[in-house]
Amino acid sequence: MTDTQAVVKNILTTGAILTDEALERLLPGTETQPHSIHRAMRHSTFAGGKRLRPILCMEAARMVAGPHSLGNDIPDGAAALGAALEMLHTYSLIHDDLPALDNDDLRRGQPTCHVAFGEATAILAGDALQTLAFQTIAELPAPPAAVVSILKAVAIAVGTGVGADLPGALAPGMIGGQVMDIESGGKPPTADLVERIHRAKTGALITVSIVAGGLLGSAHAHHDAGASADTIARLRTFGEKAGLAFQIVDDVLDMTQSSEELGKTAGKDTATDKATWPAVYGIEQSKTDAAQLIADAFDALAPFGEAATPLKSLAQYLVDRTH
């Protein structure tokens, strides 16, 4: 194992443990009334996700907090913020899997929420995870001004794109991407549409995970009003480029791997004519594009020097993965 591989393995293992501890603390127990919804929320949240968004959030928080960060640990509240982002991701998956949307029975190797708990409970479990995510952010141990900045950025990122033209906003939003994805079904995918859907549907939440982590890290480092505009712009560029690269790699894996290797229904995107990067550019060009996007993402973090190594190693690992 190389040094880089060891760093990444440590980040992924520690990050997943910290995220799961935070989720365990924040999600109501299975014996909390009403039972069915809390069981459904936990079923989907603890179905074996990689915790990519929380880990990116915590690493961005640590990088921005810098030498002020006590013992170079993850800043206070970053695990809770990461858990909130994972709740938002899980809520979007639960609703996306519903019969009226993607109608998927299998997710992360487990029955999807509506298969296990029925459609009504799955709809409400998704709703409640969104609510609990915002509650968790509102309760972060950070100055109120930083909490409000994080709340605004996250809400814009997971919405339809409202306010995304404002300075500091991330355009367009996660739900907007889901709608564009539905509307694109059956039409021949174009390059422009594919990029817009990717940036919205998965890119916005990944990007805001990094930006929100930076805002929290900055607040703990006692900088002025949150992070500087330059820091936020650099984190956003890193998130947008790396997020798009992750999605391209996901789409390539969907076309080249079996369902068993992926833990979800493989070839689904092709089968339903969904707009994906490899469908437009082919598999080889997609791999080249992902590598270039990661190089651009790394450039954005240049001013952070050595402190950016964990985040960069993690991104490199994610585009190099084979399943």
Added chain:
Amino acid sequence: MTDTQAVVKNILTTGAILTDEALERLLPGTETQPHSIHRAMRHSTFAGGKRLRPILCMEAARMVAGPHSLGNDIPDGAAALGAALEMLHTYSLIHDDLPALDNDDLRRGQPTCHVAFGEATAILAGDALQTLAFQTIAELPAPPAAVVSILKAVAIAVGTGVGADLPGALAPGMIGGQVMDIESGGKPPTADLVERIHRAKTGALITVSIVAGGLLGSAHAHHDAGASADTIARLRTFGEKAGLAFQIVDDVLDMTQSSEELGKTAGKDTATDKATWPAVYGIEQSKTDAAQLIADAFDALAPFGEAATPLKSLAQYLVDRTH
């Protein structure tokens, strides 16, 4: 028309106009991409609701801001906060009407969201209204500490009840109430269950509308850290008592009015054996209980004196209504 009737008519008319102006400003236009979801969000939001929650919010804000409030107008941001609460109410109705839940085709005299736009778009439109509500609260023109207090209180009120045992919280939450309502279907309704469902499903959002309005009004009146604990406790008691009274009156009207008079499918609760107050206590006792709850609600506002008249007149009107 008596003086009280004139006061109430003015509150309802002005409040609905202010709410609609705020919603018009905050909701993306029907020509904003992606079209389908923004049209669906507007279809349900502008389907003729009474704007009860926003109006209660604005009147509570005005009452608490008191003589500090410039020209005794609605405090700055109260209409936007009211609009956010109406978005949350609308999102819950859209999801509640879905085939997997209540399967209702008619709401406020209009086709429900999934009938007009399809199930996928209706699910995502509800999701996006919840997101936009939290974004709107995060962007309120108020000190960050007050914004965070309002956001926490609202998130707890519309969730499953997580954190509802904390001081300042409202137990249990709106989604929790929807789940209890689903779980109760077909079972003989008991008095305890009916009260718990009412307090959660509709009471929590009504109560937090009044509490959040008070927190905003207090922040504008330059009191110390938001409203005093006594003020919040009194607003909460008023909201809980009056909210339960409104729901009892709603259930009585559902049993005694035609669909045409109500603008929604009448007798639905009886038909599906839903737990309602008149199903347990009968219609006459329900009317007596509603009157007693309103009297208790008024007692809680005694220290506000004359400033409480608009809020009290409004509550009285709502339990006296016949459709």
